[in-house]
């Protein structure tokens with residue numbers, strides 16, 4: 001059967017992008033709020049941040065719109081103490097720690113997993129949690145711990161892997177569970193004092209799993225328009241256009257731009273697997289956002305034997321970020337990355353101080369890799385001098 | 391590129407394993423998570439193409455108006 005690959009190219013078509021931007025430009029003057037100051041639209045998901053920078057979409061937008069980069073980057077919101085705990089697990093002689101690549105370089109308070117590996121810990125990069133399970137099969141004498149990270153997009157895959165381990169009675173496999181749920185995290189952003197947001201690009205891959213319902217309740221409660229968005233440049237521009245149309249018409253609804261992937265009720269087999277293995281956790285610490293009620297998940301008692309935190313003594317640490325680091329403020333969208341003093345100085349992709357500089361989905365890495373670096377650093381210096389002068 | 395993919399999340403009674411041959415799916419960390427609906431994709435693109443045409447018409451009307 002022929003693969004509709006041409007469709008991917010078409011979602012990058014400059015002519016269609018131009019039409020969307022022209023129409024946004026036409027609509028903006030009709031929005032009273034936009035005449036006072038630029039509309040603040042948040043892309044929640046780090047995947048969107050990446051597309052926006054990779055294709056330079058921000059530069060294409062008219063002045064009345066500003067994009068705020070949200071906290072939807074799993075390694076970026078991971079608190080330092082959890083990285084330390086993971087390093088401690090990896091350093092146990094019996095443990096093989098399996099992780100996705102982007103978690104390897106996230107700095108803990110002493111070291112990252114990559115540094116632990118260099119010092120002799122058995123850390124393996126995997127592409128899928130199923131690869132971690134395969135390691136457990138292959139090394140029955142070792143304990144394989146999978147560093148489970150991510151929003152609902154990745155939860156079905158880890159849940160199904162646990163179910164497979166249970167089915168095959170693989171006893172030397174466990175999860176170090178750091179999954180977080182999207183809706184409480186968005187609410188925490190909206191509850192942040194002083195936060196002014198006019199609308200959201202909602203994460204398409206999360207929507208693919210959980211459906212549109214959870215977003216609907218937030219949109220209603222906070223009266224903010226939301227558009228569930230795909231990951232190609234045209235997806236993002238179309239969603240911004242849909243948001244602007246909603247704002248112009250005074251609507252605050254959930255719309256689904258990513259119709260080709262996101263179904264109203266989400267993914268039923270995935271949701272069932274998640275509900276079988278995980279339960280909501282009372283609170284969860286997120287970097288920059290503090291503790292958020294009901295944002296974490298933990299492994300249910302019936303699968304307790306696959307929970308690394310119950311199998312091993314894992315230190316439960318709360319560790320403050322270094323003073324120079326302003327990751328929390330950037331995650332909330334309160335400041336732009338270049339406004340952090342460490343940006344480009346003590347914090348670079350080669351030697352990251354904060355997690356936002358590590359992941360390709362992190363806002364700081366996006367600014368550093370795709371932004372106009374000399375200009376950003378000049379702005380940073382100006383702001384510093386301004387602050388010193390006053 | 392070829393890779394084994396777990397298809398638990400894209401099969402159900404109406405779409406059994408046999409029906410998956412040739413499906414276009416979105417894969418995340420080794421799991422197929424959604425069957426991509428090519429028709430929906432075409433619909434979205436058609437809507438955007440229409441928007442482009444509308445704008446050309448608007449532009450044409452405005453420049454005509456300017457002359458007259």
Ligand code: SF4
Nearest residue numbers: 327340343347354364
């Ligand atoms: S520049 Fe580095 S320290 Fe500053 S906010 Fe970004 S990642 Fe954190």
